[in-house]
Amino acid sequence: METFGARLRTALDTRGPLCAGIDPHASLLAQWGLDDDVAGLEQFSYTVVEALADRVAVLKPQSAFFERFGSRGIAVLERVVADARSAGAVVIMDAKRGDIGSTVAAYADAYLDPASPLFSDALTASPYLGFGSLEPLYALAEKNGAGVFVLGLTSNPEGAQVQSAVGASGRSVAEEMVMAAAERNAGASPMGPIGVVVGGTVATPDFDLGRLNGPYLVPGIGAQGATAADVRRIFGAGARNVVPSSSREILREGPSVAGLRNAAARTVEELAGMLD
Numbered sequence: 001m002e003t004f005g006a007r008l009r010t011a012l013d014t015r016g017p018l019c020a021g022i023d024p025h026a027s028l029l030a031q032w033g034l035d036d037d038v039a040g041l042e043q044f045s046y047t048v049v050e051a052l053a054d055r056v057a058v059l060k061p062q063s064a065f066f067e068r069f070g071s072r073g074i075a076v077l078e079r080v081v082a083d084a085r086s087a088g089a090v091v092i093m094d095a096k097r098g099d100i101g102s103t104v105a106a107y108a109d110a111y112l113d114p115a116s117p118l119f120s121d122a123l124t125a126s127p128y129l130g131f132g133s134l135e136p137l138y139a140l141a142e143k144n145g146a147g148v149f150v151l152g153l154t155s156n157p158e159g160a161q162v163q164s165a166v167g168a169s170g171r172s173v174a175e176e177m178v179m180a181a182a183e184r185n186a187g188a189s190p191m192g193p194i195g196v197v198v199g200g201t202v203a204t205p206d207f208d209l210g211r212l213n214g215p216y217l218v219p220g221i222g223a224q225g226a227t228a229a230d231v232r233r234i235f236g237a238g239a240r241n242v243v244p245s246s247s248r249e250i251l252r253e254g255p256s257v258a259g260l261r262n263a264a265a266r267t268v269e270e271l272a273g274m275l276d
C-alpha cells in the first residue's frame, strides 16, 4: 500500500506545490450566476473538480459549505471527493474534527476508512482536546495509507490566544503539536502521515519547523493576504513538504474552466519559484 506521504510527495513533485480549496460560499455562487441551493452547489463544485482535479496536486473541499445543505449537500461532497481522487488529485477533507477519543474513532471511520463514502486522502483535525485525543485518526490513517493535518498555527488572528500560549514546558502549544506530530512521523520516508497546519499569515515561528518529517498545510494564500514570499519567510527557500493552500482567490476566476486553470497555474508558478 502506498503511504499518504509517498502519494503527496509524488503529487507535489509532478503537479507543483498547490492545494486549491473548494469553498462554495454563497457569495461565490452568486458571483458565478448560480442560486444558493443544492443545484448551485453541484454546478460550482463539479466545475472546480473538472477544471482542477487532473492538474492540481491537492484539492481541499471545505465540508461546512456542503453540510449547509444537509444530506443532499453531503451527497455532493461524496461525489466531489470520489471524482477528484479518480482524476489523480490528493483530497484533504477540511472538516477540522476533534472530540474525546471514543467519538474521534467514529470520525476516523467516517473519513479515513476506505469503506466510507467520504473516504479522503487526509482529514484536518483540531488537537485542542489534546493531541492524544486524535489517536484513532492517526491509527486509522496509518493503517489505510491516509493522513491527518492537525492545527498548529492557524491563519486567523484569534488563533494565537490558544496556540501561542506557553505551557509549563516553556514551549508554546503550537510547538508542542509539531513535536508530538514529529514523534509519530519519525523514521517515515519520504515523510510521515501526520501534517500540521501553519497559516501563511502568521508571524515567523520562533521554533524549528524543520523537524516534522511530515507535510505542512499552509492556508491563507491570496484572499487572506499571504503570498508566496510569506511561504518562503516561514519555511525557508529549500523547504519541502509544504502545501500552500488558496481557495477564494482561485475560485473567483470561475465559472470559466480556463479562468480557474489559469489562476491555479499562476499561483503554482509563483509558489514553485519561491520554494526552489
Ligand SMILES: O=C(O)c1cc(=O)[nH]c(=O)n1[C@@H]1O[C@H](COP(=O)(O)O)[C@@H](O)[C@H]1O
Pocket (backbone or CB within 6 Å): 021, 023, 060, 062, 094, 124, 153, 154, 155, 156, 197, 198, 199, 219, 220, 221, 222, 223, 224, 245, 246, 247, 248, 249
Ligand atoms: O485547515 C484549513 O484549511 C484552514 C486553516 C487555517 O488556519 N485557516 C484557514 O483559512 N483554513 C481554511 O482555508 C479556507 C480559506 O481559504 P481562502 O478562501 O483562501 O481564505 C477555509 O476553508 C478555511 O477553513
